[in-house]
Structure formats: C-alpha cells, structure tokens
Amino acid sequence: MYEYQSGAFELVPESFIKLSIDSIGPAIAAMIIFIVLIYTVAAYFYNRNGSLLPSLITLEFSFFLLLAGYALYTSSTTVKAVDFWTRFSYMGLSISPFFGISFIKGVTNRSYKKIKLLTIINCFICIALVWFEDKWVITRRVKISPHPTMIKGFGFKLLLLYIMGYLFTCYIIFMWHYKKHPECRTLYWPLAVGFSGWAATGLSGVLHAIGVSVFVDIPWAGPVLMMLATAIYQGKLLSNRTRALENAIKEKDILYEKMIHDDLTGVLNRTYLVHTLGEYIAQESFDSSEHCLLFLDLDNFKEINEACGHQGGDALLRLLGKIIRETCRKTDIPARFGGDEFLVLLRDCNEEQAVNIAKRIQNRYLEESNKAIGKMIDITPGLSIGISSSCHWTRKITDIIDQPDFAMYEAKRAGKNKIGVFQGHGGDEGVDIRAVSVM
Secondary structure, eight states, X not given: OOEEOSSOOOOOOTTOBOOOHHHHHHHHHHHHHHHHHHHHXXXXXXXXXXXXXXXXXXXXHHHHHHHHHHHHHTTBOSHHHHHHHHHHHHHHHHHHHHHHHHHHHHHHTOOOHHHHXXXXXXXXXXXXXXXHOTTTTEEEEEEESSSEEEEEXXXXXXXXXXXXXXXXXXXXXXXXXXXXXXXXXXXHHHXXXXXXXXXXHHHHHHHHHTTOOOSOOOTTHHHXXXXXXXXXXXXXXHHHHHHHHHHHHHHHHHHHHHHHBOTTTOSEEHHHHHHHHHHHXXXXXXXXXXXXXXXXXXXTHHHHHHHHHHHHHHHHHHHHHHHHHHHXXXXXXXXXXXXXXXXXXXTTOOHHHHHHHHHHHHHHHXXXXXXXXXXXXXXXXXXXXXXXXGGGOOSOHHHHHHHHHXXXXXHHHTTSSOEEEEEEEESSTTXXXXXXXXX
C-alpha cells in the first residue's frame, strides 16, 4: 500500500514515461556509461591481462543501474513505477563496494579472499534491504520534491554512509598505492583523477541525501567523470598492449633473423638453405623452370689461416659473404654451408647464367682478397666453384648438394681457382660416372 506525503501525483498507465528536467542528465549519463561498459567488456576479452578490467565492469554496471534507475524513477508517473525504479537505482549503488575490493585487488596484486567474501555477503544484504525492507530503509511513501521520489528512512542514511565509507576506504588505499609506486602513475593517472572526482561528488551526494549539504546535487557528474577516466585508462592499456605486441613481433623477427643467418659472414645458414631447398623441390612446379646450385670453397684457406691467423681467415670469409650478397639477385639464397664452404641457390637460372654469376664472384674475390687480409703473403687466395643444374637433380637433398660439391672438387683437382660444371651421370650398367666440365 502506497501513501502520499505532499504534492499532487498523477496516476496514469505504468507504460507511459515522461522525461523531466531532473531525469535528462542521468538518462544521458546512463547511455554514455552503457557504451563504455560494452567497450570495457570487449577490452577485457581482448586483454585478459588487464587485472582492473573486471572491477571496472562491475563499477560501470553499478553506475548504469544507479543512473538508469534514477532517470526512470524521476520520470515515472505511477507510484508503483517510482517505487520499483527507486529500488532498482539504489541496487546499483549497493553493488559498488564489490567494485572497491576488486579494484584494490587489481591494483595491489593481493588476493583479499576473506575481505572479498565478506564484501559479497554485505552487497547481498544491502540489495535485500533495498528491495524488501519498506519501513527503515526505503518506505512505501512517495513525495514530489520536485520530482517523484520515495521517502527514505533513517536506515537509508546508514546504508549510504556504509557504502560510501567502504568506497572511500578503497579510494584511500588506491591513492596510497599510487603515491608509493611512481612506476604505476603513467597508466593509473586517469583512474586517480576520475576516482578523486567521483569521491568528491559522491561525498556531496551523500551529504545531500542525508540532509546535511545545501549544495545542488548532480548525481550523474561523478559517474560520468569516472567513466571518462576509465575510458582513458583503457585506451592507455590498449595502447600499451599494442605496443607490447609490436615489440614482441619485432623481437621475434630479430631473433628469427639471427637464427637463420651466419653471424660472421651475414649470409643465411646451412639449416635455412636445406629447409628451403626441401620445400622447393617438394612443390609441383619444381620442374617447370631451371635452377642452379653453386658450391664455393676457398682455396688454400688452411695455409692462409696459419700464415695470417684466424683474423685473416675470418676477413676472407666476411669478404666472400659480402661479395655473394652483393652479386646475387634478391630471389637467390646464399648460405654458409660450413667452415670455408658456401652454397648459393639460384632460382630461375640456367647453367650459362650460373657460370656468369660464378665468374663475377670469383673475379671480385681475387681482386679484393689481399686487401681484406691486410698484408702481402706468398700464398695466393683463390676460389673454386662447382655448379649443378636442376636438370640433373633428384628429389633427394643430399644428392642435389653432392653434385656441385663433386664439381667443385674436380675444379680443385684441375688446378684450383676454377669453375666446374656438373654434366650428369653416365657409364655402363652398374657403373656410375659423373661428368664435369672445368673452365
């Protein structure tokens, strides 16, 4: 049974809602908060490491209930509707302590299991009092001042003081943590500003509700300020997350490049070339065009190492790596096979073109090798190169590499610093004769 205390109250169908001036602000604020709430939920699923996001979802949901209920009960035109939406609104306020403990847990990285359980129980008690107690907290009497509202009892003031006291305690803990941990300020400063503004307007609202403050109450100002702060915080969190992902990708790319390259010469390593060659010959289009494989080996490398030390040998290896990288095309794959041996996979390249590339590498190496060593020695640097065309290749990688390797050794046998071209297999049945032309 509802009672009137003062003012006229029009009874019309419950479905009819007429917005009043007092309800426009909270209604707009509720819509803004609802949008931010959807954004926060999406951000949570995107960034599960955002430890504060669950607490912010709780806060935004609480604010939405509070302001949506406020806008509706100040616009309702039946006593029953005013009663329902009033209790609906303060149910949102009753949930807010759960935000406080979740927020502090996320900031300090501490569990607070017992306090969290106690807070949940208190929230349910507050919600039960708001909905079912009709004498001590929210009565069944209505008044218009200047909008429709239910008359609250003395218990309502205690309820507000308890909720706001709980939130102010969380606020003090947060600000203490914010002050003691400067490294958190870059990320948390929007929350510090928003929390402070909300605390100030919340205190004003409580004083106004219990009849102490004479200032005009703007119930939606604090929540909207806090929502703007959470939106900025989430933007910074998303930015940090994106930056972290970009840095991780860059670090992964750098690590991958180091893994597939030879540190000394700058060319690719043996593992990468063998893997790539295996993938290439497995393709159906492998036989559609001709390719060549070069096998390069430094002549007299052991003697040069003994005469000049490892520094001289390393200088020659770096020089050859540099020459190969600068001479080969972008589609080619140069790699260090091991020691003073190099392999170069020439894609879409016939035998004649491969010979020309080998000659350019060889001639340039002869021109620059003495300068790279840094001193004159009696030993003549040279470069023996073996070439094999895909016309002679099988589907077995070891056989493919063995062909230019054999051609290279034939070039060394013919006097070193020469180029050997693998010509295929021959001989009578049961006898394998590998033919090589040396130039």
